Amino acid sequence: MNKTTLVLVTLAAVALGLLIGVGLADRQHGGPAPAVPAPTSLEALNGAPVFRYLKPEDFQGSASRRAGDGPATVGENFTRQDKAWKSETLQIELGPEGDVEYKVFMAEGDSIVFTWQVAGAKVYFDFHAHDDAFGKEFFTRYEKGEAERGAGSILAPYTGQHGWYWRNLETRQATVTLEVAGFYDRIEEAEL
Amino acid sequence: MMDYSRYKVATYAIAAILLFVADVAVAHNVSEQDAELIAGKTGWQFVLYVWLGAKHMVTGYDHLLFLVGVVFYLREFRNVAIFVSLFALGHSITLILGVLLDLGVNAYLVDAIIGLSVIYKGFDNLDGFKTLFGESPSERVAVFLFGLFHGLGLATKLRDLGLSDDGLFANLVSFNLGVELGQLAALVVILLLLRTLPRRSRRSKTGAAVNVGLIAAGAALLAYQLALYAAS
Numbered sequence: 441m442n443k444t445t446l447v448l449v450t451l452a453a454v455a456l457g458l459l460i461g462v463g464l465a466d467r468q469h470g471g472p473a474p475a476v477p478a479p480t481s482l483e484a485l486n487g488a489p490v491f492r493y494l495k496p497e498d499f500q501g502s503a504s505r506r507a508g509d510g511p512a513t514v515g516e517n518f519t520r521q522d523k524a525w526k527s528e529t530l531q532i533e534l535g536p537e538g539d540v541e542y543k544v545f546m547a548e549g550d551s552i553v554f555t556w557q558v559a560g561a562k563v564y565f566d567f568h569a570h571d572d573a574f575g576k577e578f579f580t581r582y583e584k585g586e587a588e589r590g591a592g593s594i595l596a597p598y599t600g601q602h603g604w605y606w607r608n609l610e611t612r613q614a615t616v617t618l619e620v621a622g623f624y625d626r627i628e629e630a631e632l
Numbered sequence: 633m634m635d636y637s638r639y640k641v642a643t644y645a646i647a648a649i650l651l652f653v654a655d656v657a658v659a660h661n662v663s664e665q666d667a668e669l670i671a672g673k674t675g676w677q678f679v680l681y682v683w684l685g686a687k688h689m690v691t692g693y694d695h696l697l698f699l700v701g702v703v704f705y706l707r708e709f710r711n712v713a714i715f716v717s718l719f720a721l722g723h724s725i726t727l728i729l730g731v732l733l734d735l736g737v738n739a740y741l742v743d744a745i746i747g748l749s750v751i752y753k754g755f756d757n758l759d760g761f762k763t764l765f766g767e768s769p770s771e772r773v774a775v776f777l778f779g780l781f782h783g784l785g786l787a788t789k790l791r792d793l794g795l796s797d798d799g800l801f802a803n804l805v806s807f808n809l810g811v812e813l814g815q816l817a818a819l820v821v822i823l824l825l826l827r828t829l830p831r832r833s834r835r836s837k838t839g840a841a842v843n844v845g846l847i848a849a850g851a852a853l854l855a856y857q858l859a860l861y862a863a864s
């Protein structure tokens with residue numbers, strides 16, 4: 441066997457073997473470990489008074505407990521939806537230092553996934569919900585801070601308004617692009 | 633026509649080796665049953681440990697592939713005896729010391745090195761080192777050194793079975809005896825199979841093809857173990 445043949449044949453054999461070996465390991469291991477399922481706000485809120493202020497730790501504790509318990513039962517992770525499926529994309533203009541609030545009207549048990557991102561300036565956001573039974577002075581806060589984007593999902597714990605307050609932190613025009621999909625009644629701009 | 637039929641034999645041989653590796657690798661969960669056998673038993677269990685040792689050798693596809701490579705071009709019985717003894721000496725040392733000293737080596741990495749030993753032997757049998765670098769490393773030293781790693785691999789698997797301290801050394805020696813008996817049995821079968829290969833000379837295309845297959849199988853073992861290590 442000359443040098444060229446030897447090198448080519450050896451490389452081909454090693455490449456073939458590496459492919460087979462990685463494939464076998466993947467099959468045995470079942471691919472990468474599944475991500476821990478995100479807690480639903482419903483679970484975090486069960487039994488709690490709706491006007492109680494929820495800290496991020498409340499959600500995290502729920503996540504780790506669920507991870508330790510192993511796979512959740514089907515009933516916990518599946519909700520039948522009879523409402524029509526919708527999806528909307530909104531372009532929301534934010535003037536210099538302007539603010540705006542958008543609400544998703546949802547009945548208890550409705551669910552949505554959403555994503556938003558801002559172009560042009562940095563914004564402060566406050567993602568929270570109001571329960572129809574208690575009025576606007578009570579709220580459940582999901583998340584707040586300064587960011588360029590946000591994304592997530594909601595399983596409505598009560599009938600009410602779930603949405604975002606955005607404030608433009610700069611003296612430039614900004615545009616927030618909000619996409620919502622799922623099972624909900626409507627999206628409206630709220631009066632501030 | 634003659635060459636064509638040899639290629640056919642070689643292709644079948646490679647396919648058989650790869651299928652064997654694939655099959656055993658996927659179904660390699662024998663150790664759980666073994667752990668149950670050992671559980672609750674204390675003291676010197678001669679028959680049990682000899683049997684377990686033999687079983688580990690005969691179902692240890694990585695050891696067998698290396699053994700195929702080691703004896704592949706050996707014709708004289710004397711040489712077979714020398715090389716197999718060096719291999720046995722190497723793996724006996726680390727098998728016994730590995731368990732007694734409780735060496736906490738990573739099983740995946742040790743098994744990856746064992747895969748490397750199969751690649752080495754296949755490449756060496758192709759005269760790869762001589763062709764590329766002008767000389768090949770001492771085969772005897774290599775067999776002994778890789779034997780040390782094979783023994784470490786056996787030790788980690790034996791440790792995983794959960795051994796009782798009571799009668800540990802006697803059981804270890806029994807296990808080792810079983811390993812050598814299993815190796816002897818495997819060797820007889822391997823040598824008989826090798827004799828059916830046409831013209832077992834270094835020039836034979838069949839011989840080259842089988843050793844290329846060894847390289848592929850060794851690389852598969854290496855990648856398999858490294859992937860499991862990365863995932864662990």
